[in-house]
Amino acid sequence: MKNTVVVGAQFGDEGKAKITDLLAENADFITRFQGGSNAGHTVVANGKKFAFHLVPSGILYENKTCMIGAGCVIKPDDLKNEIEGIISLGITREHFEKYLKISPLAHITMKYHTDTDGYSENILGKNKIGTTKKGIGPTYTDKYARMGIRAEDLFDKKNLEEKLDVILPKKNKELEFVYNLKPYTKEEILEECEEYRKILAPYIDFNWQENLLNYKNNKSILFEGAQGVMLDIDYGTYPYVTSSNPIAGGAGVGASMGPITIDRAIGVFKAYMTRVGEGAFVTELTDKTGEALREIGGEYGVTTGRPRRCGWFDAISAKYSVLVGGLSEAALTKLDVLDKFEEIKVAIGYKNKKTGEIITNYPTNPKTHYDYEPVYEVHKGWLQDISNCKKYDELPQNAKKYLARLEELLGIKITIISVGADREQTIFV
Ligand code: GDP
Ligand code: IMO
Ligand code: MG
Numbered sequence: 001m002k003n004t005v006v007v008g009a010q011f012g013d014e015g016k017a018k019i020t021d022l023l024a025e026n027a028d029f030i031t032r033f034q035g036g037s038n039a040g041h042t043v044v045a046n047g048k049k050f051a052f053h054l055v056p057s058g059i060l061y062e063n064k065t066c067m068i069g070a071g072c073v074i075k076p077d078d079l080k081n082e083i084e085g086i087i088s089l090g091i092t093r094e095h096f097e098k099y100l101k102i103s104p105l106a107h108i109t110m111k112y113h114t115d116t117d118g119y120s121e122n123i124l125g126k127n128k129i130g131t132t133k134k135g136i137g138p139t140y141t142d143k144y145a146r147m148g149i150r151a152e153d154l155f156d157k158k159n160l161e162e163k164l165d166v167i168l169p170k171k172n173k174e175l176e177f178v179y180n181l182k183p184y185t186k187e188e189i190l191e192e193c194e195e196y197r198k199i200l201a202p203y204i205d206f207n208w209q210e211n212l213l214n215y216k217n218n219k220s221i222l223f224e225g226a227q228g229v230m231l232d233i234d235y236g237t238y239p240y241v242t243s244s245n246p247i248a249g250g251a252g253v254g255a256s257m258g259p260i261t262i263d264r265a266i267g268v269f270k271a272y273m274t275r276v277g278e279g280a281f282v283t284e285l286t287d288k289t290g291e292a293l294r295e296i297g298g299e300y301g302v303t304t305g306r307p308r309r310c311g312w313f314d315a316i317s318a319k320y321s322v323l324v325g326g327l328s329e330a331a332l333t334k335l336d337v338l339d340k341f342e343e344i345k346v347a348i349g350y351k352n353k354k355t356g357e358i359i360t361n362y363p364t365n366p367k368t369h370y371d372y373e374p375v376y377e378v379h380k381g382w383l384q385d386i387s388n389c390k391k392y393d394e395l396p397q398n399a400k401k402y403l404a405r406l407e408e409l410l411g412i413k414i415t416i417i418s419v420g421a422d423r424e425q426t427i428f429v
Contacts, residue, residue, distance in 0.1 A: 001026040001220040002263035005251045008228030009267035009321045011275040013301070013308060015333030015418060016268045017041030020224045021057040022423060028219035030058030031067040033254030034244035035226035036109060036139070037078040038132040040302025044421040048089050051302055053082050056224050059091065059099060067205070070105035071244065071254020073139040074151065075114070076196040101205040103256065104152035111192060112175060112184060113138035119179045129240055130277025132303050140243035147171070151204055154197040164189055208256070216257050223251040223262065229325040230317055237366035240279025248326035266416070267327035269318060271335045274308040276301050280369035283311035283347045297337040312345040312376065315409040320362035322410050331416035332406065335399065341381045344402060348409065349375035379405065387420040392429050
Protein backbone atom coordinates (compact mmCIF):
# COMPACT_ATOMS: atom_id res chain seq x y z
CA MET A 1 0.00 0.00 0.00
CA LYS A 2 1.16 3.52 -0.75
CA ASN A 3 1.67 5.63 2.38
CA THR A 4 -1.70 7.22 3.00
CA VAL A 5 -3.09 9.92 5.22
CA VAL A 6 -6.77 9.90 6.20
CA VAL A 7 -8.17 13.33 6.94
CA GLY A 8 -11.61 14.50 8.07
CA ALA A 9 -12.77 16.90 5.36
CA GLN A 10 -15.70 18.60 7.12
CA PHE A 11 -16.34 19.39 10.81
CA GLY A 12 -15.19 16.02 12.19
CA ASP A 13 -17.16 12.78 12.71
CA GLU A 14 -17.16 12.02 8.99
CA GLY A 15 -16.52 8.34 9.64
CA LYS A 16 -12.72 8.62 9.40
CA ALA A 17 -12.17 5.77 11.84
CA LYS A 18 -14.12 3.34 9.70
CA ILE A 19 -11.99 4.26 6.69
CA THR A 20 -8.73 4.16 8.70
CA ASP A 21 -9.65 0.78 10.10
CA LEU A 22 -10.28 -0.59 6.60
CA LEU A 23 -7.03 0.77 5.18
CA ALA A 24 -5.08 -0.37 8.22
CA GLU A 25 -5.45 -3.94 6.99
CA ASN A 26 -2.85 -3.23 4.31
CA ALA A 27 -0.54 -1.04 6.40
CA ASP A 28 2.30 -2.06 8.73
CA PHE A 29 2.35 1.04 10.85
CA ILE A 30 -0.52 3.34 11.82
CA THR A 31 0.20 6.71 13.41
CA ARG A 32 -2.12 9.35 14.80
CA PHE A 33 -0.60 12.76 14.17
CA GLN A 34 -2.65 15.40 16.02
CA GLY A 35 -5.42 16.06 18.53
CA GLY A 36 -6.20 14.22 21.71
CA SER A 37 -9.12 12.57 23.41
CA ASN A 38 -11.43 15.28 22.07
CA ALA A 39 -11.81 12.88 19.13
CA GLY A 40 -14.41 10.13 19.22
CA HIS A 41 -13.94 7.41 16.63
CA THR A 42 -16.25 4.44 16.26
CA VAL A 43 -15.21 1.24 14.54
CA VAL A 44 -17.59 -1.64 14.02
CA ALA A 45 -15.60 -4.83 13.54
CA ASN A 46 -16.45 -8.52 14.01
CA GLY A 47 -19.90 -7.58 15.29
CA LYS A 48 -18.51 -5.35 18.05
CA LYS A 49 -18.54 -1.58 18.40
CA PHE A 50 -15.22 -0.07 19.53
CA ALA A 51 -14.91 3.52 20.78
CA PHE A 52 -11.54 5.13 20.13
CA HIS A 53 -10.33 8.55 21.23
CA LEU A 54 -6.55 8.58 20.93
CA VAL A 55 -5.46 5.02 20.20
CA PRO A 56 -5.09 4.43 16.44
CA SER A 57 -7.85 2.09 15.29
CA GLY A 58 -5.23 -0.19 13.66
CA ILE A 59 -4.79 -1.74 17.11
CA LEU A 60 -7.70 -4.10 16.30
CA TYR A 61 -5.48 -6.02 13.86
CA GLU A 62 -3.13 -8.73 15.02
CA ASN A 63 0.27 -7.39 14.08
CA LYS A 64 0.23 -3.66 13.34
CA THR A 65 2.28 -1.18 15.28
CA CYS A 66 0.24 1.87 16.26
CA MET A 67 1.77 5.12 17.40
CA ILE A 68 0.41 8.18 19.15
CA GLY A 69 2.62 10.75 17.44
CA ALA A 70 4.52 13.81 18.61
CA GLY A 71 1.77 16.14 17.37
CA CYS A 72 -0.80 14.63 19.72
CA VAL A 73 -1.72 15.65 23.25
CA ILE A 74 -2.34 12.95 25.83
CA LYS A 75 -4.65 13.01 28.81
CA PRO A 76 -3.27 9.89 30.50
CA ASP A 77 -6.34 9.06 32.60
CA ASP A 78 -8.53 9.22 29.45
CA LEU A 79 -6.03 7.03 27.60
CA LYS A 80 -6.13 4.50 30.43
CA ASN A 81 -9.95 4.36 30.33
CA GLU A 82 -9.89 4.02 26.55
CA ILE A 83 -7.43 1.11 26.68
CA GLU A 84 -9.44 -0.62 29.43
CA GLY A 85 -12.61 -0.19 27.34
CA ILE A 86 -11.00 -1.84 24.31
CA ILE A 87 -9.52 -4.60 26.49
CA SER A 88 -13.00 -5.31 27.88
CA LEU A 89 -14.08 -6.05 24.30
CA GLY A 90 -11.46 -8.74 23.83
CA ILE A 91 -8.13 -7.16 22.80
CA THR A 92 -5.50 -8.34 25.31
CA ARG A 93 -3.29 -6.17 27.51
CA GLU A 94 -0.24 -8.00 26.11
CA HIS A 95 -1.32 -6.96 22.61
CA PHE A 96 -1.46 -3.30 23.71
CA GLU A 97 1.93 -3.53 25.39
CA LYS A 98 3.46 -4.99 22.25
CA TYR A 99 1.84 -2.83 19.58
CA LEU A 100 0.89 0.52 21.09
CA LYS A 101 3.67 3.15 21.07
CA ILE A 102 3.71 6.71 22.35
CA SER A 103 6.07 9.39 21.10
CA PRO A 104 8.12 10.83 23.98
CA LEU A 105 7.52 14.24 22.39
CA ALA A 106 3.73 14.24 22.74
CA HIS A 107 2.44 16.80 25.21
CA ILE A 108 0.59 15.91 28.40
CA THR A 109 -2.76 17.36 29.40
CA MET A 110 -2.55 18.20 33.10
CA LYS A 111 -5.54 18.60 35.42
CA TYR A 112 -5.05 22.37 35.29
CA HIS A 113 -5.57 22.29 31.52
CA THR A 114 -8.92 20.58 31.92
CA ASP A 115 -9.85 23.01 34.73
CA THR A 116 -9.14 26.07 32.58
CA ASP A 117 -10.86 24.64 29.46
CA GLY A 118 -14.09 24.15 31.44
CA TYR A 119 -13.79 27.52 33.13
CA SER A 120 -13.09 29.44 29.90
CA GLU A 121 -16.10 27.87 28.25
CA ASN A 122 -18.33 28.83 31.17
CA ILE A 123 -17.23 32.47 31.28
CA LEU A 124 -17.49 32.90 27.50
CA GLY A 125 -21.25 32.39 27.86
CA LYS A 126 -22.95 32.82 24.48
CA ASN A 127 -19.53 33.22 22.84
CA LYS A 128 -18.33 29.80 23.98
CA ILE A 129 -16.55 27.56 21.45
CA GLY A 130 -18.44 24.46 22.56
CA THR A 131 -15.22 22.54 23.23
CA THR A 132 -15.14 18.99 24.53
CA LYS A 133 -13.75 20.45 27.81
CA LYS A 134 -10.93 17.91 27.69
CA GLY A 135 -8.21 20.54 28.10
CA ILE A 136 -7.05 20.26 24.47
CA GLY A 137 -6.84 24.02 23.75
CA PRO A 138 -4.96 24.86 26.98
CA THR A 139 -2.49 21.98 26.42
CA TYR A 140 -1.62 23.22 22.93
CA THR A 141 -1.50 26.79 24.26
CA ASP A 142 1.16 25.78 26.78
CA LYS A 143 3.03 23.80 24.12
CA TYR A 144 3.37 26.90 21.97
CA ALA A 145 4.06 29.10 25.00
CA ARG A 146 6.99 26.73 25.63
CA MET A 147 5.72 25.75 29.05
CA GLY A 148 4.27 22.32 28.30
CA ILE A 149 5.13 18.96 29.85
CA ARG A 150 6.06 16.31 27.33
CA ALA A 151 5.68 12.55 27.80
CA GLU A 152 9.47 12.16 28.09
CA ASP A 153 9.58 14.64 30.99
CA LEU A 154 7.59 12.22 33.13
CA PHE A 155 10.50 9.79 32.96
CA ASP A 156 13.21 12.21 34.11
CA LYS A 157 12.36 13.41 37.60
CA LYS A 158 15.27 15.83 37.96
CA ASN A 159 14.47 17.59 34.70
CA LEU A 160 10.77 17.57 35.53
CA GLU A 161 11.39 19.26 38.89
CA GLU A 162 13.55 21.93 37.24
CA LYS A 163 10.91 22.47 34.61
CA LEU A 164 8.17 22.79 37.20
CA ASP A 165 10.18 25.45 39.03
CA VAL A 166 9.83 27.56 35.89
CA ILE A 167 6.32 26.58 34.82
CA LEU A 168 4.45 26.35 38.08
CA PRO A 169 4.81 29.89 39.48
CA LYS A 170 3.58 31.21 36.12
CA LYS A 171 0.77 28.66 35.85
CA ASN A 172 -0.40 29.32 39.41
CA LYS A 173 -0.60 33.06 38.74
CA GLU A 174 -2.75 32.31 35.72
CA LEU A 175 -4.95 29.90 37.68
CA GLU A 176 -5.44 32.31 40.58
CA PHE A 177 -5.62 35.70 38.94
CA VAL A 178 -7.05 34.97 35.51
CA TYR A 179 -9.31 32.05 36.28
CA ASN A 180 -9.92 32.40 40.02
CA LEU A 181 -9.04 28.73 40.38
CA LYS A 182 -7.08 26.82 43.00
CA PRO A 183 -3.27 26.86 42.51
CA TYR A 184 -1.24 23.62 42.71
CA THR A 185 1.75 22.78 44.91
CA LYS A 186 4.82 21.28 43.30
CA GLU A 187 4.18 18.09 45.30
CA GLU A 188 0.66 17.79 43.87
CA ILE A 189 1.96 18.14 40.32
CA LEU A 190 4.78 15.66 40.93
CA GLU A 191 2.24 13.19 42.28
CA GLU A 192 0.02 13.71 39.23
CA CYS A 193 3.04 13.22 36.95
CA GLU A 194 4.00 10.02 38.75
CA GLU A 195 0.49 8.68 38.21
CA TYR A 196 0.78 9.53 34.50
CA ARG A 197 4.28 8.04 34.24
CA LYS A 198 2.89 4.70 35.42
CA ILE A 199 0.05 4.83 32.88
CA LEU A 200 2.35 5.64 29.94
CA ALA A 201 5.35 3.46 30.94
CA PRO A 202 4.34 0.31 29.00
CA TYR A 203 3.92 2.26 25.77
CA ILE A 204 6.49 5.05 25.60
CA ASP A 205 8.90 4.45 22.74
CA PHE A 206 12.34 5.83 23.53
CA ASN A 207 13.65 3.97 20.49
CA TRP A 208 11.32 5.87 18.16
CA GLN A 209 13.97 7.31 15.84
CA GLU A 210 15.28 3.91 14.82
CA ASN A 211 11.80 2.42 14.62
CA LEU A 212 10.39 5.23 12.47
CA LEU A 213 13.38 5.05 10.14
CA ASN A 214 12.68 1.37 9.64
CA TYR A 215 8.99 2.00 8.92
CA LYS A 216 9.81 4.90 6.63
CA ASN A 217 12.30 2.88 4.60
CA ASN A 218 10.72 -0.55 4.52
CA LYS A 219 7.06 -0.57 5.43
CA SER A 220 3.74 0.96 4.54
CA ILE A 221 2.39 3.70 6.73
CA LEU A 222 -1.11 4.96 7.46
CA PHE A 223 -1.43 8.41 8.99
CA GLU A 224 -4.60 8.84 11.01
CA GLY A 225 -6.14 12.27 11.47
CA ALA A 226 -8.71 13.45 13.98
CA GLN A 227 -11.28 16.26 13.74
CA GLY A 228 -11.60 17.81 10.27
CA VAL A 229 -10.30 20.49 7.91
CA MET A 230 -13.09 22.91 8.89
CA LEU A 231 -11.94 22.59 12.54
CA ASP A 232 -8.27 23.20 11.63
CA ILE A 233 -6.62 25.90 13.76
CA ASP A 234 -5.35 27.74 10.66
CA TYR A 235 -7.95 26.96 8.01
CA GLY A 236 -11.18 26.16 9.85
CA THR A 237 -13.95 28.47 11.06
CA TYR A 238 -11.60 30.27 13.46
CA PRO A 239 -12.01 30.74 16.42
CA TYR A 240 -14.64 27.97 16.44
CA VAL A 241 -12.01 25.33 15.79
CA THR A 242 -9.82 22.84 17.58
CA SER A 243 -6.22 23.70 18.49
CA SER A 244 -4.26 21.52 16.06
CA ASN A 245 -3.86 20.89 12.30
CA PRO A 246 -6.13 18.08 11.07
CA ILE A 247 -5.19 18.91 7.42
CA ALA A 248 -2.98 16.40 5.57
CA GLY A 249 -0.07 18.82 6.07
CA GLY A 250 -0.41 18.21 9.82
CA ALA A 251 0.72 14.62 9.28
CA GLY A 252 4.12 15.74 8.05
CA VAL A 253 4.70 17.59 11.31
CA GLY A 254 2.88 15.46 13.87
CA ALA A 255 4.04 12.00 12.78
CA SER A 256 7.77 12.89 12.75
CA MET A 257 8.36 11.75 9.16
CA GLY A 258 7.93 14.83 7.01
CA PRO A 259 5.64 15.47 4.03
CA ILE A 260 7.33 13.47 1.26
CA THR A 261 6.69 10.21 3.07
CA ILE A 262 3.03 10.62 2.11
CA ASP A 263 1.78 9.38 -1.28
CA ARG A 264 -2.00 9.79 -0.97
CA ALA A 265 -4.29 12.03 1.06
CA ILE A 266 -7.83 10.72 1.42
CA GLY A 267 -10.38 13.26 2.62
CA VAL A 268 -13.38 11.70 4.30
CA PHE A 269 -16.67 13.46 3.58
CA LYS A 270 -20.10 12.54 4.89
CA ALA A 271 -22.80 12.47 2.20
CA TYR A 272 -24.39 15.33 4.19
CA MET A 273 -22.83 17.38 6.99
CA THR A 274 -22.73 17.55 10.77
CA ARG A 275 -21.11 19.78 13.36
CA VAL A 276 -20.75 19.51 17.16
CA GLY A 277 -20.21 22.64 19.23
CA GLU A 278 -20.68 26.26 18.23
CA GLY A 279 -19.72 28.14 15.07
CA ALA A 280 -21.11 28.95 11.64
CA PHE A 281 -22.67 26.19 9.55
CA VAL A 282 -24.21 27.59 6.39
CA THR A 283 -26.19 24.49 5.34
CA GLU A 284 -27.45 23.66 8.85
CA LEU A 285 -31.05 22.44 8.97
CA THR A 286 -32.94 23.24 12.15
CA ASP A 287 -36.17 21.72 10.84
CA LYS A 288 -37.65 18.21 10.51
CA THR A 289 -35.21 17.31 7.72
CA GLY A 290 -32.27 18.07 10.05
CA GLU A 291 -33.88 15.98 12.76
CA ALA A 292 -34.40 13.13 10.31
CA LEU A 293 -30.69 13.20 9.33
CA ARG A 294 -29.75 13.14 13.04
CA GLU A 295 -32.03 10.23 13.90
CA ILE A 296 -31.31 8.09 10.82
CA GLY A 297 -27.59 8.87 10.94
CA GLY A 298 -27.34 8.34 14.73
CA GLU A 299 -25.70 11.75 14.95
CA TYR A 300 -24.75 11.98 18.61
CA GLY A 301 -21.17 12.65 19.77
CA VAL A 302 -18.97 9.69 20.78
CA THR A 303 -16.98 11.80 23.27
CA THR A 304 -19.61 14.11 24.79
CA GLY A 305 -22.93 12.53 23.74
CA ARG A 306 -24.06 15.91 22.38
CA PRO A 307 -26.57 15.85 19.49
CA ARG A 308 -24.77 16.81 16.28
CA ARG A 309 -26.11 19.70 14.23
CA CYS A 310 -27.05 18.39 10.77
CA GLY A 311 -27.33 19.87 7.29
CA TRP A 312 -26.90 19.27 3.57
CA PHE A 313 -23.56 18.78 1.81
CA ASP A 314 -21.80 22.08 1.30
CA ALA A 315 -19.76 21.98 -1.90
CA ILE A 316 -18.31 25.45 -1.26
CA SER A 317 -16.56 24.46 1.96
CA ALA A 318 -15.82 21.01 0.49
CA LYS A 319 -13.89 22.47 -2.47
CA TYR A 320 -11.96 24.69 -0.05
CA SER A 321 -11.26 21.64 2.08
CA VAL A 322 -9.79 19.80 -0.93
CA LEU A 323 -7.43 22.72 -1.51
CA VAL A 324 -6.21 23.61 1.98
CA GLY A 325 -6.57 20.06 3.29
CA GLY A 326 -4.21 18.90 0.52
CA LEU A 327 -6.59 16.10 -0.50
CA SER A 328 -5.83 13.87 -3.48
CA GLU A 329 -8.97 11.70 -3.31
CA ALA A 330 -12.19 11.38 -1.36
CA ALA A 331 -14.07 8.77 0.65
CA LEU A 332 -17.80 9.38 0.93
CA THR A 333 -19.50 7.92 3.99
CA LYS A 334 -23.05 7.43 5.26
CA LEU A 335 -24.58 7.46 1.78
CA ASP A 336 -27.12 4.95 3.13
CA VAL A 337 -28.44 7.59 5.55
CA LEU A 338 -29.96 9.36 2.53
CA ASP A 339 -31.90 6.25 1.40
CA LYS A 340 -35.27 7.58 2.54
CA PHE A 341 -35.00 11.18 1.32
CA GLU A 342 -37.06 12.09 -1.72
CA GLU A 343 -34.88 15.14 -2.34
CA ILE A 344 -31.22 15.60 -1.54
CA LYS A 345 -29.72 19.06 -1.64
CA VAL A 346 -26.17 20.27 -2.23
CA ALA A 347 -25.06 23.87 -1.69
CA ILE A 348 -23.26 25.11 -4.80
CA GLY A 349 -23.16 28.80 -3.82
CA TYR A 350 -23.68 31.21 -0.94
CA LYS A 351 -26.21 34.01 -1.50
CA ASN A 352 -25.86 37.24 0.44
CA LYS A 353 -29.17 37.70 2.25
CA LYS A 354 -29.02 41.51 1.91
CA THR A 355 -27.51 42.15 -1.51
CA GLY A 356 -28.48 38.95 -3.33
CA GLU A 357 -24.88 38.52 -4.52
CA ILE A 358 -23.90 34.87 -5.02
CA ILE A 359 -20.38 33.71 -4.26
CA THR A 360 -18.78 30.35 -4.97
CA ASN A 361 -15.44 30.86 -3.23
CA TYR A 362 -15.32 29.96 0.45
CA PRO A 363 -15.31 33.10 2.66
CA THR A 364 -12.65 32.57 5.33
CA ASN A 365 -14.18 34.91 7.91
CA PRO A 366 -16.88 32.73 9.50
CA LYS A 367 -18.62 35.80 10.96
CA THR A 368 -19.71 36.62 7.41
CA HIS A 369 -21.26 33.14 7.01
CA TYR A 370 -24.32 34.38 8.89
CA ASP A 371 -24.87 36.89 6.04
CA TYR A 372 -25.33 34.07 3.54
CA GLU A 373 -27.92 31.44 2.74
CA PRO A 374 -27.11 28.38 0.65
CA VAL A 375 -27.92 28.21 -3.04
CA TYR A 376 -29.09 24.64 -3.46
CA GLU A 377 -29.05 22.23 -6.30
CA VAL A 378 -31.72 19.58 -5.77
CA HIS A 379 -31.09 15.90 -6.53
CA LYS A 380 -33.71 13.15 -6.73
CA GLY A 381 -33.35 10.54 -3.99
CA TRP A 382 -33.07 6.83 -4.79
CA LEU A 383 -35.63 5.72 -2.17
CA GLN A 384 -34.20 2.24 -1.71
CA ASP A 385 -31.96 0.44 0.74
CA ILE A 386 -28.35 0.58 -0.47
CA SER A 387 -26.76 -0.79 2.71
CA ASN A 388 -26.14 -4.18 1.06
CA CYS A 389 -24.57 -2.85 -2.13
CA LYS A 390 -21.06 -4.25 -2.52
CA LYS A 391 -20.17 -2.85 -5.94
CA TYR A 392 -20.52 0.54 -7.57
CA ASP A 393 -22.70 -1.01 -10.31
CA GLU A 394 -25.21 -2.20 -7.72
CA LEU A 395 -25.98 1.37 -6.63
CA PRO A 396 -29.23 2.92 -7.91
CA GLN A 397 -28.94 5.34 -10.80
CA ASN A 398 -29.83 8.39 -8.69
CA ALA A 399 -27.14 7.53 -6.14
CA LYS A 400 -24.59 7.27 -8.97
CA LYS A 401 -25.72 10.66 -10.29
CA TYR A 402 -25.32 12.20 -6.83
CA LEU A 403 -21.80 10.76 -6.51
CA ALA A 404 -20.82 11.91 -9.99
CA ARG A 405 -21.97 15.45 -9.24
CA LEU A 406 -20.10 15.55 -5.91
CA GLU A 407 -16.95 14.36 -7.69
CA GLU A 408 -17.35 17.12 -10.22
CA LEU A 409 -17.81 19.74 -7.51
CA LEU A 410 -14.86 18.46 -5.45
CA GLY A 411 -12.50 18.11 -8.40
CA ILE A 412 -11.09 14.83 -7.03
CA LYS A 413 -12.20 11.20 -7.38
CA ILE A 414 -14.38 9.46 -4.81
CA THR A 415 -12.49 6.19 -4.43
CA ILE A 416 -14.30 4.76 -1.39
CA ILE A 417 -18.07 4.77 -0.76
CA SER A 418 -19.42 3.71 2.61
CA VAL A 419 -23.01 2.45 2.91
CA GLY A 420 -23.04 1.32 6.54
CA ALA A 421 -20.93 1.23 9.68
CA ASP A 422 -19.61 -2.29 9.12
CA ARG A 423 -16.29 -3.06 7.44
CA GLU A 424 -18.17 -5.06 4.80
CA GLN A 425 -20.48 -2.16 3.90
CA THR A 426 -17.87 -0.50 1.73
CA ILE A 427 -17.49 -0.03 -2.01
CA PHE A 428 -13.98 0.51 -3.38
CA VAL A 429 -14.23 2.24 -6.74
P1 GDP B 1 -15.00 9.86 13.03
O1 GDP B 1 -14.81 10.69 14.26
O2 GDP B 1 -14.78 10.63 11.78
O3 GDP B 1 -14.23 8.58 13.06
O4 GDP B 1 -16.55 9.46 13.01
P2 GDP B 1 -17.44 8.99 14.26
O5 GDP B 1 -17.04 7.60 14.63
O6 GDP B 1 -17.43 10.02 15.33
O7 GDP B 1 -18.88 9.07 13.63
C1 GDP B 1 -19.24 8.31 12.52
C2 GDP B 1 -20.39 7.37 12.92
O8 GDP B 1 -21.00 6.85 11.75
C3 GDP B 1 -19.94 6.14 13.69
O9 GDP B 1 -20.95 5.77 14.59
C4 GDP B 1 -19.76 5.07 12.62
O10 GDP B 1 -19.92 3.76 13.11
C5 GDP B 1 -20.87 5.44 11.68
N1 GDP B 1 -20.61 5.17 10.26
C6 GDP B 1 -19.45 5.26 9.57
N2 GDP B 1 -19.64 5.04 8.26
C7 GDP B 1 -20.97 4.84 8.11
C8 GDP B 1 -21.81 4.60 6.97
O11 GDP B 1 -21.38 4.56 5.83
N3 GDP B 1 -23.15 4.48 7.21
C9 GDP B 1 -23.68 4.55 8.46
N4 GDP B 1 -24.99 4.41 8.58
N5 GDP B 1 -22.92 4.76 9.55
C10 GDP B 1 -21.59 4.91 9.37
P1 IMO C 1 -13.38 13.50 15.63
O1 IMO C 1 -11.95 13.08 15.51
C1 IMO C 1 -16.29 16.67 16.00
C2 IMO C 1 -14.99 20.25 18.15
C3 IMO C 1 -15.68 20.59 19.45
C4 IMO C 1 -15.61 22.10 19.40
C5 IMO C 1 -14.23 22.37 18.78
C6 IMO C 1 -13.14 22.64 19.79
O2 IMO C 1 -14.25 12.51 16.30
O3 IMO C 1 -13.90 13.93 14.30
P2 IMO C 1 -11.79 21.08 21.44
O4 IMO C 1 -12.25 20.22 22.59
O5 IMO C 1 -11.10 20.32 20.36
O6 IMO C 1 -11.01 22.28 21.88
O7 IMO C 1 -13.16 21.67 20.81
O8 IMO C 1 -13.93 21.19 18.04
N1 IMO C 1 -14.41 18.90 18.08
C7 IMO C 1 -14.92 17.90 17.36
N2 IMO C 1 -16.06 17.84 16.64
N3 IMO C 1 -15.44 15.63 16.02
C8 IMO C 1 -14.29 15.69 16.72
O9 IMO C 1 -13.34 14.74 16.64
C9 IMO C 1 -14.00 16.86 17.47
N4 IMO C 1 -12.99 17.24 18.26
C10 IMO C 1 -13.23 18.51 18.62
O10 IMO C 1 -17.01 20.11 19.47
O11 IMO C 1 -16.58 22.59 18.51
MG1 MG D 1 -15.88 11.41 15.90
